[in-house]
Amino acid sequence: MVEWTDAERSAITTLWSNIDVGEIGPQALTRLLIVFPWTQRYFGTFGDLSTASAIAANPKVASHGKVVMGGLEIAVKNLDNIKNAYAKLSVMHSEKLHVDPDNFRLLAECISVCVAAKFGPSVFTAGFQEAWQKFLAVVVSALGRQYH
């Protein structure tokens, strides 16, 4: 079981309470599709992803970004049992969506960059970054768990 210090729990819940899922979610998914273009292969039905501007303006990207970011709420509310809380999501990503789990890590990186850009270093301190990235690493691990 993952051990969280009080400082880490506090950092994660503080950051989460200040994150607007509707803002950061679309930004992070947009960023993923632009910075790591091979990830576009999972979104063949999303329409125009041909340029950075097209991706940034694509309404399906925006609404899906919000869905994905909203999924983190489950993890925030179940810090002591993320593995089990994500069991069904993991099965879905492996058996239905066939997402290469390396891509979870890339999206987590994009989320962290968006959070860093939004809050700046005085809020997103080194201590907060440690807690947040540990949190995302646990989420990524839980999502990859049911693959084999």
Place this chain on the structure above:
Amino acid sequence: MVKWSDFERATIADIFSKIDTGAVGCAALSRCLTVYPWTQRYFSKFGNLSSPDAIASNPKVAAHGKVVMGGFEKAAKNLDDIKNSFRDLSVLHSEKLQVDPDNFKLLADCVTIVVAGQLGKAFTSEVHAAFEKFLAVVVSSLRKQYY
């Protein structure tokens, strides 16, 4: 040879003209030692690294962060030949310092976070993509002499 678009060249030059490399280097190295604590094993002579505050105020971390970022700046000035300009640095890191090359990516990620925090909205997805490519080439060049 790595191909850079005009946008990528301009973006990388612009980022380096806007950042204080000493401050970014210090912040990035501090974050690396805090977020990925096993990296502290390479800096046992640096004194007090016992807490995020101790790391952030450690003068040896600050000085070394500046040195490391100077290396990135050298790459930015030699975009068309990073591999060769980093040959000696690669040998140094593998044979003398014996740094696990996986750690280069971790430090690069911390540099990205610091630059994102400093540039805010200006660190758009396109700028991020160019910078990410630059850092990947630097990391790859540092790894090259390992075998």
